[in-house]
Amino acid sequence: MRPSLNEIEIESRKAARGAGLAWGLAEEAGHAVAWLAERGVNALPALLDMLAAVQQGDTVGDPLLAGIAIADRAQMLAEGEELAYLQIRQPVLILPFMAMAARLTGRSIVLQHEDGVWSVRPGREDAGLLALSVKKSRIVAVKCRAEDLPLRETVEPPPAMRLEIADQTWASLELLAQRTYVPASEESRRLGAGAGSGIDND
Amino acid sequence: MISELIGSPIVTQAAGDLDRPAKLVARRAPETVMTLARLGSFHQTRLSFLRSLLRRVAREGWQFYRSSWDVDACGEGVGVYCVKTPYQIYSLICFAHDLPPEKRSDRVIADEWDATFVLYDGAPTPAEIERLRSNAPRQEAGRYTERDLVLSRANRSVRLFDHVVACLAEGRQPDRAELARIGYLMRTTAVYGNGKFGLADRALIRTRGEFAGPFQAEMLAVWLIRRFTVDIVEHMARQKAPQTAVPLSAELRRVLGVGNATGLGMAPFLVHHPSLIDRWIDARETALARVRSLTEAAPQSRQHFCHGIERAQGLAAHWQVNDAIQAERIDGLSRDLACLKDHVAVFDWPAPLPWNRLFIWAEEMLGLEAQEMLVSLLLEPHGALIDELADQMAIDEVMEFPLDGSMTVARLRELIEQHYGFALRQDYEVREAQARFWYVSEEKLEPRLGERFEEPGGALEQPLGIARDIAALHAACLLYAPQRPLADFLREHPDFRRNARRVQIAARHPYAEIRDNLLSAKMRPIDLLRCKLSFFGAMRFDPKSDRWVRITLFQHAPQPEDIEAGDADDWAPPPAAAWG
Numbered sequence: 001m002r003p004s005l006n007e008i009e010i011e012s013r014k015a016a017r018g019a020g021l022a023w024g025l026a027e028e029a030g031h032a033v034a035w036l037a038e039r040g041v042n043a044l045p046a047l048l049d050m051l052a053a054v055q056q057g058d059t060v061g062d063p064l065l066a067g068i069a070i071a072d073r074a075q076m077l078a079e080g081e082e083l084a085y086l087q088i089r090q091p092v093l094i095l096p097f098m099a100m101a102a103r104l105t106g107r108s109i110v111l112q113h114e115d116g117v118w119s120v121r122p123g124r125e126d127a128g129l130l131a132l133s134v135k136k137s138r139i140v141a142v143k144c145r146a147e148d149l150p151l152r153e154t155v156e157p158p159p160a161m162r163l164e165i166a167d168q169t170w171a172s173l174e175l176l177a178q179r180t181y182v183p184a185s186e187e188s189r190r191l192g193a194g195a196g197s198g199i200d201n202d
Numbered sequence: 203m204i205s206e207l208i209g210s211p212i213v214t215q216a217a218g219d220l221d222r223p224a225k226l227v228a229r230r231a232p233e234t235v236m237t238l239a240r241l242g243s244f245h246q247t248r249l250s251f252l253r254s255l256l257r258r259v260a261r262e263g264w265q266f267y268r269s270s271w272d273v274d275a276c277g278e279g280v281g282v283y284c285v286k287t288p289y290q291i292y293s294l295i296c297f298a299h300d301l302p303p304e305k306r307s308d309r310v311i312a313d314e315w316d317a318t319f320v321l322y323d324g325a326p327t328p329a330e331i332e333r334l335r336s337n338a339p340r341q342e343a344g345r346y347t348e349r350d351l352v353l354s355r356a357n358r359s360v361r362l363f364d365h366v367v368a369c370l371a372e373g374r375q376p377d378r379a380e381l382a383r384i385g386y387l388m389r390t391t392a393v394y395g396n397g398k399f400g401l402a403d404r405a406l407i408r409t410r411g412e413f414a415g416p417f418q419a420e421m422l423a424v425w426l427i428r429r430f431t432v433d434i435v436e437h438m439a440r441q442k443a444p445q446t447a448v449p450l451s452a453e454l455r456r457v458l459g460v461g462n463a464t465g466l467g468m469a470p471f472l473v474h475h476p477s478l479i480d481r482w483i484d485a486r487e488t489a490l491a492r493v494r495s496l497t498e499a500a501p502q503s504r505q506h507f508c509h510g511i512e513r514a515q516g517l518a519a520h521w522q523v524n525d526a527i528q529a530e531r532i533d534g535l536s537r538d539l540a541c542l543k544d545h546v547a548v549f550d551w552p553a554p555l556p557w558n559r560l561f562i563w564a565e566e567m568l569g570l571e572a573q574e575m576l577v578s579l580l581l582e583p584h585g586a587l588i589d590e591l592a593d594q595m596a597i598d599e600v601m602e603f604p605l606d607g608s609m610t611v612a613r614l615r616e617l618i619e620q621h622y623g624f625a626l627r628q629d630y631e632v633r634e635a636q637a638r639f640w641y642v643s644e645e646k647l648e649p650r651l652g653e654r655f656e657e658p659g660g661a662l663e664q665p666l667g668i669a670r671d672i673a674a675l676h677a678a679c680l681l682y683a684p685q686r687p688l689a690d691f692l693r694e695h696p697d698f699r700r701n702a703r704r705v706q707i708a709a710r711h712p713y714a715e716i717r718d719n720l721l722s723a724k725m726r727p728i729d730l731l732r733c734k735l736s737f738f739g740a741m742r743f744d745p746k747s748d749r750w751v752r753i754t755l756f757q758h759a760p761q762p763e764d765i766e767a768g769d770a771d772d773w774a775p776p777p778a779a780a781w782g
Contacts, residue, residue: 002347005405006397023665024692024699031603038405065693072607072689100604162348181644182659188643188650 001170002162009034011170012047014177019051021064028097029064035096041130042163048172049137053089061087061138067097070109070144074101077109077146085142088113092134095120098144107146113139119149127155131193207307218623227494227558229487233624236483242729243531243570246774247578247648248585249485250739252421253771254592258412259762260770262288266426268433269293269325272512274440274542277434278302280335283426287412292351294426297339297435302316306357315341316515317388317430321352321423323402328662342394346400353401353424355413356431359461363387365436366450371674375704378782381457382520385742385754393420394756399584408596416478416596417738428756444527456764457710457780458774459757462740466649469730470640472716473666476704477602480711482737485595486577487713489588493580494558495586499551506583513775514575515539517741520781525745531571533631538572578775585771601712605703607689614688614702615679617709618672626676627667636670637723639663651727651749667702669719675701684779 003011013030018022029047036043050063059065066088088094091111098109098120111118115136118129121158182188234240246253258264265286266773273279283294297318304315317514318338322330328348337344341355358364362384369376395417396404407413432455439447472479499507518536525527545563557580564576581588628635639654641662654660665671675698682691692699706713719725727749735743740753758776 002400004348004397004400005403007400022699023697024701024703025696027700027703031600069689069693072605072692073602073687075606075608076687076689104604178644180642180662181647182641182650182652182662184643184645185657187657188652188659190644 001167002164004162005037008037008044008163008165011173011177012044014180015047015173016051016064016176018176019054021051023053025064025068026064028068029201032064032067032093032096035099036092036130036134037163038165039125039127039130041092041134042165043090043092043134043175044165046092046134048169050090050093051176057076061085061089063088063090063093066142067094070094071097071100071104073109074104074109074146076141077101077144078105078107081145083144085144087138087140088142089138091136091139092130093186095133097132101146104144108149109144110147110149111139111142111144115139119147121149135184220369227491227555229484229491229520232621232712232715233717235487236713236715236717238716238725238729240570240574241716241733242726243574244733244736245575245578245580246739246741247434247486247489248499248589248760248771248774249489249581249592249595250294250737251415251417251595252759253427253741253774254415254589255418255421255425256714256759256765256770257589257592258418262412264288264762264765266429266766271437271513272432273298273434273437274548277438277441277613280331281430282326282331283425283429289412290323291325292422293316293324293326294423294430295320295326295334295338297335297429297458301357302633303360306360307392312391313341313343315339315355315391316358317351317427317434319354319420319423319427319430320350321426321512323349323351323407329521342399344399347404348402350400351395351402351407351419353394353399354390354392354423354427356390356460357389358383359386366435367438367442370450371447373443375446375451375454377446378454378457380782381454382757382781383456383522385757386428386459386461387435388427389462389463389752390424390427392467393424393462395420414590414596421738424460424462424755425759427764428458429762430441431460432458432761439523440743444517452761452763456758457782459741459754459759462735462755463746463750464731464735464753466651466727468734469727470649470664470666470747472730472734473668473720475599476661476707477597477599477711480714481595481597483713486581486593489584490561490577490582490592492587493584494555494561496557496584497554498603499556503583504551507579509777510545510579510582510775511539511611513777514579515543516778516781517775521742523744528743528745531569534569535571535575538568539575541567542572542576568644582774597646602707603703605688605692605699606706607687607692609688609706610685611679611682611688612684613690614691614705615676615684618676621705621708621712621715622669622672622676625719628669628673628719630670630673634723635719636667638721638725640720643721654721667719667721668704668715671698672705674698675705690754707742 009030012033013026016026016029031045033047066085069083100120102109103119106122108119108121267284269284270282271748276302277298279298281296285292295300299316301314301316320334320338366732395401399701413419416703432450469616518532523530564573630636633655636654639652639660641650641652641659641664643650652659678695678698688702692702726749728745731751740755741757742754744752746752758773758780760770
């Protein structure tokens, strides 16, 4: 299956909603996954893993909430605030939010954790970081702050081809998305779309 | 972006700008424009997307040719139309089918059609045509690629198609008045783009000048479909009577548009794209304000406008519907246009700001259908002043997405009070205020409208109850420490996240929000449809219920060969003679 970016965004949003997230959080999830897909990164398995935890009520290390905090607090980070997390699961999902915060503030957003330092510079893409982060299932002892980093040569990701998504992955997404749909009844078939007989005699 | 004022009194502009009016009349206030009643009274304007497409086609000298036609005697086969723009070639690949009448349905949920179409990026190879042949006829059940820009399908008009084939086969032209009355040989029931079913994402083509404006690829597809509908009747006539058949005359080809049936599927779009809708309305309102700001009416514009009133009268006279409410509105439009004509005949043209005085008079004297028709008529003679606004009707929504979490809760509350008075005035405890809910049906994956107190499914409602939900957000803000940042508030109340974002968007984009309750028992979804369709450039809105509508697109517009002959833009409203 080679879905369009729009399909990836919409299906991710629906799946997140189906897993029980608020609409506004589901929108963030769709946005983040599509941002990554546009840069050649398949974050759907990461999203599904996160949504599995959500359904068990487990929000410890939730990457969506961590990412949203970074983007929402971009201005405060720029003013010197520091965020700290014991751990972040599926950390690839926070990169879109770091990029957003970097763009909004014009500062670099730096994530320091046990395995290293990840930084996202405003308006710069870093193929190396995208490839590295998607392989990590979690990072621990994380601190996030804004810095003025000197511009460093980064490798821009090549123009992304459409992602090849495993049928199983897409099916899992659709299964969650399905929970947002209302089953049809005779009543809704008759009234819901407001059409008449449906036979075209025009 | 042009900084023109909204909703404040006339002010003096800096002197010396000769290209612009010396005085600026403010744009109409969002509270005035963004009600369902008014949005549901919009008509095509010269900023509508099919109008801007045709102007571009003429300006850039696009070339058209039919590169292949392989259709059999029963009308089964494939035709390909190519468009050569200065930048790129596009092709409309048309699959013609021979559908038994009982299979023909207007509904988006049908599964067979008389013809199916793909607008393709480039000139297709035979292998690509084969790929599409096994997908396009299945529409939503097929899969598409980045090369496929638009997917559509159409059914024959039962009233007109066979009749026209029979006439042409007998060697005579069909009756113009009958063609004009029905308006199309085929009617599309969906036109898909932007990544649906694997089609190209809009992000892929938005950087191309020809598709930078909204829905330009979709409009191009429909315009070419219109050309196909002429070719297929001529083909069928020739098959029927090769000795006597004649082609449809050039004049009659123009009379025919493409029909379209649109239902609830389109309704949520306006709500889900607030910053985009703001751009559309902003362009239209800015154009109106520019015309109203003209200190005098040039004789040529005045004449153009006066002809426009007569043309609009012709349109109203040929706009026939069964829907009782719309029929009454059209009667009112006809009466108002007569009244406008009388007023214009005795109007004091030489006094300053004539267009503005005329508009203020109309706001007092005319109904909404006629007021909004007047907007269209005022814009029509002023292309040089306003056409460039068509280039400002798109927006990169990704840039609008970030939420400013450093805003204080008190500030958010102020913004709600400033922009959502309509939402705060409503009592949502009253059943009528929440009578409906929007949902997506599992069976068809299409938006639907349910009765909250009569049907199950309310728990799965889609987030279109903006007014109710913003009122709830406002109430929650009142209970929260006012100076704390929104980021804190939303961490504790994630359910409000979506609408907090909306409020910030609405604060930047004054025309982003429809100022009505979309859950109300009194809400008419066709108002949403009509607004969007008017921006496409639709005419003759024909409501079939309060939730779906038939329209025509491109009726009386030039065909590709007319534009090549130099005729692009002076066709709306159509001249009286066009109706036969």
